[in-house]
Amino acid sequence: MPKIKMPKGTPSIDMTPMVDLAFLLVTFFMLTASFRTAEPVTVETPSSISDKIIPENVLMVTLDKDGRVFFNLSDPEARKEMLNEMLQKYKIGLTEEKIEEFSFMSTFGCTMQELPAYMNTEAAKRASFPTQGIPTDSTKNELLDWLSFAATAAGNTGRTAFEKAKLKGGEPKMEDFKPKFILRVDSKTLYKDAQTVIDVFRELNLNNLNFVTSAEAIPVN
């Protein structure tokens, strides 16, 4: 019986097309990727048909499913201004370094008392920082202070950005630079909890709110 000859040496497969494709995909993803910023809470937003993209200059209040309140202001400069006002009002000290760090953080949520400890926690561990979120009860409404300072600060930076855009030429609209007020709620948050936050906004006469939603197809009739 003739033996079956096994081919000698290593069989080589031409991998060029695969590698080409891999690099194409890498390039594509690298260029299109926008990164998720680290958030201390995970929020599953409800869906809607709205196709309005989230604006640039925003004050965002986040409510997780237990009703804890978190806050985010997008503009770093305004954040610094807001934090300084808050520290002054509550007579709490933070090092210059930490203030700088705060201005580049994203969403945060803790009482003013907890703030120094919160800032001293490692960035990665802040998500598990034991806190009840920003207090909103009428006796100690810290959210109201955060919001009012943030609205002024973001209004100021928005105005300077508008002036800059004007100098550059073109016809910028002031409307695009004004801070927008965003509410991010979890699907399972009680509306009652959202309402306390909404009432804080309304207290400051900020009535035009936006809810963060994930996109959903428009139903065809």
Place this chain on the structure above:
Amino acid sequence: MAQIAESGGGDHGKGKGKKRAKKGSTHVDMTPMVDLAFLLLTFFVLTSTFSKPKVMPLAYPAKPKVNDPIPPKANNVTTFILADDKVYYYRGEFYPKSRPGENGPTELSEANFGSGENSVRKLLASWNEYVIKNKAELDKKLDKKQIADSTYENRLNKLTVEREAVKVLIKTDDKALCKSFIDLVDELKIASIGVIAPTELSAGEKELLKAKN
């Protein structure tokens, strides 16, 4: 490993003293590069978020001031009540049992978020037909560039406050979830309802709700 260039290495045994140039192509081992490429690919695929989150605008009524005049009664108002995971509605003014209107006292009807019978979508589509029809005409005009964007918006705004247009009040009880609230507002936007006002439950409505559960 996937492929390692070894083909040029068989020269030893054949030696007749002659020096021969190596035959065959010079392979560069690309395995590490490919490994890295795939590593990056996986990383980007897993970390990138594609769709930016969207926002749904909703204007809340301003807090009433002390000397505010009493607002005029709006025509064609529908009230939706979100309780637990249920949706109730009644049309027109609220008439308690002690002071019934022309059609007797107000009763709550139940609706749902599906797309079949008694769904919010179907109900709104039939109530707000007037606006939906007129909006379709405006849309057509906008598509054909007969009217400018700003005129379109102006007219749409005017249309939604007309007498025939449905206006909606949303009331929630303590157990209502944000999801149903957003779902409801979403349905209202689908039905092109322009006047949406989230407000508080009145005592009479609370009683009706209690009777329902």
